[in-house]
Amino acid sequence: MPAPPPSSLDEYRDLFAGHGDTDDEYLARHWRRFLQTFSLFSQAWSPERGPRVLDIGAHWLHQSVLYARAGYQVTAADFESTLKQAGLRSLARANGIQLYGHGDLSDANALAELGEGSIDVVLFCEVLEHLAFNPIAFWQSVYRVLSPGGRIVVTTPNYYFWKTRVRGGLRFLSGGGGGVAVEQVLKRPTYAHHWKEYSARELKRYFTLLSPDFRVHRCFCMSERFTRVGPLGRSIYAEVDLPARQHGIVDDRAWS
Template sequence: MTDYLFMRQPRKTLKMSLIEKEAFIAALKSEITATGNEGDMSYFEVHHKRFGRVYDFLRKKAEHKQLKVLDIGSHYLHTSVLAKELGCAVDSMDVSAFWSLPFVKERAAKHGLNPIIEDDLSTLTVPAGKEEHYDIVLFTEIMEHITFNPINFWKAIHGMVKDGGLIYISTPNSLSLPGYVRTLKNLLGFRGVGIGVEMIHHSVTYGHHWKEYSAGEIKEYFEMLSDDFEVKVKKYSYRTYDLSGPHKGYRLLANLGNRLGFFAEDLEAVVTVNKGSGWKLASPNY
């Protein structure tokens, strides 16, 4: 794959952009398949259409300038590679458990990604030289995993993002149709609320979706932190389920909810950081 694909080039037609996006996704899939890592391959298989949406977002922003991007929760570096392909300078942040994987190290070196090892986001601070440094912070499929009080974390991100910079968030919609029906069923059956015990016992720590948000909750979440945050949220879906597979009830509800739009499975939030109003909240004490 070639870096700086869109830098210093005239605006492309939608058809050309689509062809290049599909070529990039295909090349990334080939690279991932070559690792032979089951987690790497399965995560890409589930999320590759979502990556196409992130690609479109970054492509529009990166057409005429090299963006500085921080990818938080960079995982197997799929979105980091995507951003690098579009000419961005990319810092990839995740826990040491991921950065210790040999194929992740090799991928970072191959694509010129800067690794940032951070094992405790709750104590994140603005690194020296990174004050108002980033044009875009990617925070994809991470928000639902946060188990700590997030005030200091977002204050640090606020300090790292340039005035007028963006935070791009993707996260599941708590009001998806399958989730809504499952919660109602659990309540009526007196089983409880929230994630099930089986998920707790069968997931790696932080693998659980401890808190999924609605579109309204995401807006409220950032409004409580600072008036500097301007939040726009869209509901969308990137999956279509084959009804011949297992869990037919879930798949049927998901397809119906995704078509209806309001009950779509996923949320995309773009937070613009317009600095000037300051910070509203301090972290609570024990």
């Protein structure tokens, strides 16, 4: 029987009790986003409409567990090394979550073991900004596994978040440049950085260019408390639908 989402951070933490360590600091920072994303998604979707969910970048299963407890058939995807953690595997078993380990997402075969049209909903939350490669092959993989009538749910930091722009302006004026800091480029793994942050307009354009088959159902900014706000909000929430397969992903990559 579907279970309601937790109503507090302590209730959220209880979901992971008895399954080993989790990243409690990350959960404490982001639990409201997880709940708000689930709430927004649930306004127009239910397991009856499409129960098969693929959570890309699932890591600690902080988000996957919400959907599994709500009655969805969840496949949690992340790097194979990440999904080997004993506590994470215990949590997955307890909640009926299937784990899918993949290699680098730039590999066209990253999702090859998932069947064509086998997924109704793709969760792509706080991942887009970490992609440091041309994503065409990756989106071809997503397009292949997404069933006609399916939906992609995206959350990503808003480029125009006012605090980010203030910090960036101060760095610019001090001669510190822009983008990813040199220290981070050299000392952190590739996927640790925010290589590219988007505005809501850019995000709409992104999926429009990817395929004429995609329809951006809604796309707007959320505040630090993850409520809907104007263009200077902290994060962007978007729903991208695939009504039917006709044209595929547009691949016109060139050097100039």
